[in-house]
Amino acid sequence: MKNPGGPTDDRGALTGEVAPPISWxxxxxxxxxxxxxxxxxxxxxxxxxxxxxxxxxxxxxxxxxxxxxxxxxxxxxxxxxxxxxxxxxxxxxxxxxxxxxxxxxxxxxxxxxxxxxxxxxxxxNAIAVPNMLTQGLVFAVPLAFGAMAGLVCERSGIINIAIEGQLLAGAFLAAVVATLVSNPYAGLLAAPLAGAAVAAVLAWFAITYRVDQIIVGVVLNVLVTGLTSFLFSTVLKENSSTLNSPPRLPVIEIPLLSQIPIVGPMLFRQTILVYILFVTIAVLQVMLFRSRWGLRMRAVGEHPKAADTVGIKVNRTRWRNTILGGAIAGLGGASFTIALGLAFGKEMTAGRGFIALAAMILGRWSPRGALLAALLFGLAEALRGTLSIVGSPIPAQFLSMLPYLATIFAVAGLVGRVRAPAAEGIPYTK
Incomplete structure (x- = not known):
């Protein structure tokens, strides 16, 4: 039956299509x-x-x-x-x-x-805009890497709730390896391995044994948090000078560009980890929507049966992309330690993995959109430090809540109607 309030064609006649609901x-x-x-x-x-x-x-x-x-x-x-x-x-x-x-x-x-x-x-005190923007990008780095990890996994049909654990594992191994070798770049190479190891466990249970992916992700977060906290208390704390004193990644200034007012310090006066993030975003944006690899990945996440019919190995594709996503998240974990020259601390990721998931959803499973969402949350965190320096009338407890309030507001109020990959979280069997 035609909808009386439905859309009309160019001549004003009812088309018979039901108008979509209004999103408020x-x-x-x-x-x-x-x-x-x-x-x-x-x-x-x-x-x-x-x-x-x-x-x-x-x-x-x-x-x-x-x-x-x-x-x-x-x-x-x-x-x-x-x-x-x-x-x-x-x-x-x-x-x-x-x-x-x-x-x-x-x-x-x-x-x-x-x-x-x-x-x-x-x-x-004046509000230092360049410093706030620079800190906002620094805080957004682990969120953006985590969002990329979730995007690669979920576009393949695997729900990656374990981003928090992958970030934490990457931060832990980066700090330890960088301290042992006295080279922050060694820690940068080790961090993806830790994230990939956590992702391999996720893939093993979720793909091979078809265990509920959300449950596996939550359990892995608890496991990694407990394991790193135990190692911190029993090993790192007692040997902090030899195992938990990582050197900091040097700041690389791009000539001329780093001297542009306001945006120069933010974009072109950063560590190599930030530049790796820019390259990762650009490569994923192109590969996801303009390559055969991206087409196959999206096909596996949307309609695995059809993908299998044309010869795509569904579970093998999910295995590879899940481990790749974990490696990307592990790389983001390095930003908590060697990017800032900080020692590893218990639960130092503080829920950033879940904010990364929110950035992925807010960005509508797109690398470019996820980066913008991560920048929004990173600026909310940088704003906390800026306001505390200026002497804002807002209580310090509320300032600590800013990143999480921004996450809730953005996801609840700005996301609107979004659709995840159709086969997300559904195990595939022939």
Missing amino acids: QAPVAYWVVAALTVLVFALGAPTGSETTFSLATSKDFFQLAPLTVPAGPVTIGLGVLVAALAGYATYAAVRRVKVGVWVPVIVGIAFLLAFLVWSGADKG
Whole structure:
């Protein structure tokens, strides 16, 4: 039966197709952001207050003067901008028109700027924008690697809940090997091996024995957490100078590019691990959607029976991609230790593996989208340190919650209707 309210063709006749349901998640989220921006930040800013932003570092080509803005008018303007975008998203939802990714990006940037202006109003310290952006990218590195690991596995049909354990194993082995060899690059080579080992156990149970993949992933997280905590307490703690004092990866400055104001320190004044991340994202984006390997992987994750029919070895493909995903996650684990020159600590990943899963979902199983989502969560964590230095009126406990609140808000309010690979989590048997 034709739907009276369904879509029509060019002549205005009913097509008989049922109109898709209206999704109100994104519009409601944008209206909430607009209300917070106006009611809390704009009206809460002290009258006549100003906020100062520092825009340059000492190594830049030229020095940008600090930018001082009036807190009240700027936050009101940003609130009006978010409200306008919320209205546009509401109109698009009613019309069942898909909005571009630029809408949530602009909403997020406007909200972040309003939050910074309100937090730094009439504070003695300037908000160092280059440092905040650089730290945001550093914090996003393990999340992006973890999201890539989940993406490679889930595109093949394997749910990788064990990203947390793979990150932790990579951080542990990177610290130990780098300390023993007195070379951080040795730890960088060892970290993927630890992640791949955890992934091999996941593949063994999930693919060979067809055990529930979510249960296996949770158990592996507990196992790796317990094992690394035991080794830390019994071995590393007693021999910290010989086993748990890893050297730090050196910062590599790309000539000329690293001296560009604001973005130069963020993108071109980093360790080799950050540059490896850029290459990994680019390669996966091309290989996933423009290569035979990516086509086969997506076929196995969407319709394994059809893939098997045309000669693709389904379980072998899943084995390989699961181990590859674990190696990528292990590489991300190295960012907790040798990338920062920090000793390994118990449970030092602190749930970042689960945030990486959220970044993968928010990025809609796309390398480029997952990177943007990881940057969002990384900036939320960098914001915590920036606000504590500035002297924000927000309690320290709330600042510690910022990365996790950003994760919940993004997944619940901005993801909308997404579809995972159809064969995800389903064991394949002929």
